[in-house]
Amino acid sequence: MKKEINFTLNGNPVKIEVMPNEKLLDVLRDRLGVKSPKHGCGRGECGACSVLLNGKSIRSCITLAIEVDGQEITTLEGLEKNGMTELQKSFLQHNSFQCGFCAPGMTITATELLNKNPHPDEEEVREAIAGNLCRCTGYQNIIDAILDVSKKE
Amino acid sequence: MERELKYVGKRAVRIDGLEKITGAAKYTDDLDFGPSMLYVAVLESPYAHAIIKNIDTTEAEKMPGVRAVLSGKDFPEKFGLYLKDNSIFPADRVRYIGQQVAAVVAETPAQAEAAVKKIKVDYEPLPVLQNPLDAIKPDAPLIHPDLGKYEVVPWLYPQPGTNIAHVRKIRKGDVDKAFKEAEYVLEDWYHVPHVVHAPIETHISVALYSYDGRLTLWNSTQSPHTQRNIIAHSLKIPHKNVRVIASYVGGGFGGKAGISMEVIAAVAAMKVPGHPVKLRWTRKQEFQNSSQRQELYAHIKMGVNKEGKIIALKHELFWDVGASAEYGSNVVNATGFSATGPYYIPNVYIDSFAIYTNRPPCGAYRGFGYSEFHFGLESHIDRMAKIIGMDPVEFRRKNAIQRGQPVAYGVEMNPTGILECIDKVAEKIEWGKENKSPDPTKVRAKGFAAVWKAPAMPPNESSAAFLKFSEDGSINLLVSGMELGQGFLTAMAKIAAEELSLPLEKIRVELPDTDRNPYEWQTVASHVTWSCGNAVRRAAIDARNQILDTVSRAYHIDKANLYLEDGKVKCYTDPEFELPFEKFVIDGIEMPDGTYRGGPIMGHGMFMPEFTSAKVNPETGLGGHPNVHYTTGAGAVEIEIDKETGRIRVLKMAEAFDAGKAINPDLVEGQIVGGFVQGLGTALWEEVKFDENGRILNPNFTDYKIPTALDVPRDMNPIIVEVAQPDGPFGARGIAEHTMIPVMPAVANAVENALGIRIKDVPITPEKILNALREKGQENGN
Numbered sequence: 001m002k003k004e005i006n007f008t009l010n011g012n013p014v015k016i017e018v019m020p021n022e023k024l025l026d027v028l029r030d031r032l033g034v035k036s037p038k039h040g041c042g043r044g045e046c047g048a049c050s051v052l053l054n055g056k057s058i059r060s061c062i063t064l065a066i067e068v069d070g071q072e073i074t075t076l077e078g079l080e081k082n083g084m085t086e087l088q089k090s091f092l093q094h095n096s097f098q099c100g101f102c103a104p105g106m107t108i109t110a111t112e113l114l115n116k117n118p119h120p121d122e123e124e125v126r127e128a129i130a131g132n133l134c135r136c137t138g139y140q141n142i143i144d145a146i147l148d149v150s151k152k153e
Numbered sequence: 154m155e156r157e158l159k160y161v162g163k164r165a166v167r168i169d170g171l172e173k174i175t176g177a178a179k180y181t182d183d184l185d186f187g188p189s190m191l192y193v194a195v196l197e198s199p200y201a202h203a204i205i206k207n208i209d210t211t212e213a214e215k216m217p218g219v220r221a222v223l224s225g226k227d228f229p230e231k232f233g234l235y236l237k238d239n240s241i242f243p244a245d246r247v248r249y250i251g252q253q254v255a256a257v258v259a260e261t262p263a264q265a266e267a268a269v270k271k272i273k274v275d276y277e278p279l280p281v282l283q284n285p286l287d288a289i290k291p292d293a294p295l296i297h298p299d300l301g302k303y304e305v306v307p308w309l310y311p312q313p314g315t316n317i318a319h320v321r322k323i324r325k326g327d328v329d330k331a332f333k334e335a336e337y338v339l340e341d342w343y344h345v346p347h348v349v350h351a352p353i354e355t356h357i358s359v360a361l362y363s364y365d366g367r368l369t370l371w372n373s374t375q376s377p378h379t380q381r382n383i384i385a386h387s388l389k390i391p392h393k394n395v396r397v398i399a400s401y402v403g404g405g406f407g408g409k410a411g412i413s414m415e416v417i418a419a420v421a422a423m424k425v426p427g428h429p430v431k432l433r434w435t436r437k438q439e440f441q442n443s444s445q446r447q448e449l450y451a452h453i454k455m456g457v458n459k460e461g462k463i464i465a466l467k468h469e470l471f472w473d474v475g476a477s478a479e480y481g482s483n484v485v486n487a488t489g490f491s492a493t494g495p496y497y498i499p500n501v502y503i504d505s506f507a508i509y510t511n512r513p514p515c516g517a518y519r520g521f522g523y524s525e526f527h528f529g530l531e532s533h534i535d536r537m538a539k540i541i542g543m544d545p546v547e548f549r550r551k552n553a554i555q556r557g558q559p560v561a562y563g564v565e566m567n568p569t570g571i572l573e574c575i576d577k578v579a580e581k582i583e584w585g586k587e588n589k590s591p592d593p594t595k596v597r598a599k600g601f602a603a604v605w606k607a608p609a610m611p612p613n614e615s616s617a618a619f620l621k622f623s624e625d626g627s628i629n630l631l632v633s634g635m636e637l638g639q640g641f642l643t644a645m646a647k648i649a650a651e652e653l654s655l656p657l658e659k660i661r662v663e664l665p666d667t668d669r670n671p672y673e674w675q676t677v678a679s680h681v682t683w684s685c686g687n688a689v690r691r692a693a694i695d696a697r698n699q700i701l702d703t704v705s706r707a708y709h710i711d712k713a714n715l716y717l718e719d720g721k722v723k724c725y726t727d728p729e730f731e732l733p734f735e736k737f738v739i740d741g742i743e744m745p746d747g748t749y750r751g752g753p754i755m756g757h758g759m760f761m762p763e764f765t766s767a768k769v770n771p772e773t774g775l776g777g778h779p780n781v782h783y784t785t786g787a788g789a790v791e792i793e794i795d796k797e798t799g800r801i802r803v804l805k806m807a808e809a810f811d812a813g814k815a816i817n818p819d820l821v822e823g824q825i826v827g828g829f830v831q832g833l834g835t836a837l838w839e840e841v842k843f844d845e846n847g848r849i850l851n852p853n854f855t856d857y858k859i860p861t862a863l864d865v866p867r868d869m870n871p872i873i874v875e876v877a878q879p880d881g882p883f884g885a886r887g888i889a890e891h892t893m894i895p896v897m898p899a900v901a902n903a904v905e906n907a908l909g910i911r912i913k914d915v916p917i918t919p920e921k922i923l924n925a926l927r928e929k930g931q932e933n934g935n
Contacts, residue, residue, distance in 0.1 A: 035179075038182075039355075040353040040403075043436065076175070080176075092171060095819055095820060098640075099353075100173030100178050101352075103174060107174075125862075133861065135350075135352055135404050138829060
């Protein structure tokens, strides 16, 4: 029952056989070795598994791998291919994260926001990342870092 | 003359930042173990309380891919941190829904799950106890009939023949007499329900047992050495053969302190030598079978004299510790010693009961019980201030404990900046200044709370550190505290940097491996900055002495004339003298005759608080020195309530804590903001809901809401106060857990100030607000 799918992962072509019920998150992490998307809830609630599908953030834990056939997937590994992004540098300077487990998903979501809306205001930032749960930080240093980038560009 | 600090107390980018921002940081589930990996699935009890009459694993064993099936028949051992009442697999009875009854090891997760469904268990259901006030009754069915036979530390007092796992009493002065003398007396009940830690990373353990008897675990844990100790002890494996390797932890908050599901992975691995086995909790399992925060029913009676001094407190704490008190009994113990809050009260009566129920085991949770009892106490303080007609902030100032005054168990209070914390928070929140909402359906008000907390630890907890130089003058600092996000690694690096005058870039400090890194009790109790920080400081001083000794011998310079600066040895009496570390810390110093002096520099240090003692009179709590010190603080909120919907928004917060010395000031501020928001969740939304059978109704993030970026105040003001702790590294003491404690009472106090209603049961939901408003309206005849 396996089906071959072809998709672009962080700019590189991928060809892989998947079962129809395999989740994108599991294929990325366990079969392709892309470890930045994290497993937090398995129900699309926490956002730790966020990846970009054709530039739009999705929850890879509730996306079937066969659905991305012919599409383009970007993870944190793809964003930083040419070195840290301005957003990542800002996160670093603001000590934005504590345990760091939500950081890859948060970075994906914030990247999508800044691509769509390079100069968001604070409420737009909050709205954009409201689906990415962080239990450590209270969000303030994450928001400040995103706003800093939006002011620079 | 005091040396000017170069690293400690200065802002810095956290040293684990780059790894975490780039996704390079490895969490346990990110490690690869190759194709020989096997997977564990667990059979969970469908009953909250039942006798296990029979377990039949025959069919499960025949399922495809199955390598082993385990149950209480194979591993009947008990385990626990303080009271060994928990089962690896229960052999006789189940005590909560979701408890592991058996497990399957198979080649794929799906095969393991399929096989688990084929295990047949005959249960005989027993009465289910869910309320500690019922479970403490003399005729209540017993959840642990064997209580009294379990191994227990000497400072806990299980009560065989009851559901009381421990009781901590304080009897200081004469409360009955003081209540008679008091001008004002107020008594009431408060309730705080079960909540969960909700780290974004669930519990995970990978275990490998080899044929030579070596057990290695890769765990997401706050307690690598304590896990090693518990596993070695319970499974009778020599400690040297048990190795715990800790990766980054994706959120701990106490939930990954001690040990829980890791014991399942350990015994599963022992059944399939040579294969790594992985067990990762689902979000639902994280809710029902890791640990929760204790539920608390608190009864408070407080007496105040004419001058506004609190002269008597009777505080009875009835804690639901769930089905196991292996860790939670110490929450009950610690709060029993401290339930006066940060006040000097001459007459104190405290009973703190650890009560078993058929709910999931409860254990450490950020705040270690102090959040729960401060909710009632700080609510009560505000109400008492209103009764006596004193401003609640002034009432707190007037009664705040000062250095040298005795705490409830009689020992003198350590230096404290509590008044400065109270004053700075009052100033920041603009206490006393009214702020009207522009919307007539909404009302704004402020609420205040003062708090304290001591690390809750065995008297012989300890930390150790080892640092070794390399050829280029850089060091690897080996410790076994855990980086949970609080900034531990950065703090340890700074302490070593300061003592060795070595730039931070020259220091590497990483997560532990119990084979390689020296002992640390656990990363809990907000104590590692203090305890492990002292060990690191001693290790650095030891290395410095070795350096100075080597240089002194080689150059014939008096040691007292040598000092370290920026990675070099310099000399007070010879400004030209300058010897960089890399010239000698491994290779030594060449003498004119071609011989060498010195050798590899390796510093070691350890710390144990030798002044503490848990030996107290069990009837009075007096006579020992159970806590090392208290950290104090204060917090306040400004809220806006929609009177039509009952919805509360917190507009602004200010919190101040006396860190003694903030090693990482920016990370301390991060702790204050993050801890406040975690507290906000428990004040407004979070509660684990159970049905009548003891089943959790909301084991997911859709039905159990934790705060999002939209839910938090837009104006957050963390404040650091520094009154040095004499025995802390550079004066430091812990603050991480404390940041959560003021939130529940501060919000409840603000609600009363806004609407004149007193909510005595968190979370303060819109429903509770509207019901209270309706009742108040009826009382007023509206």
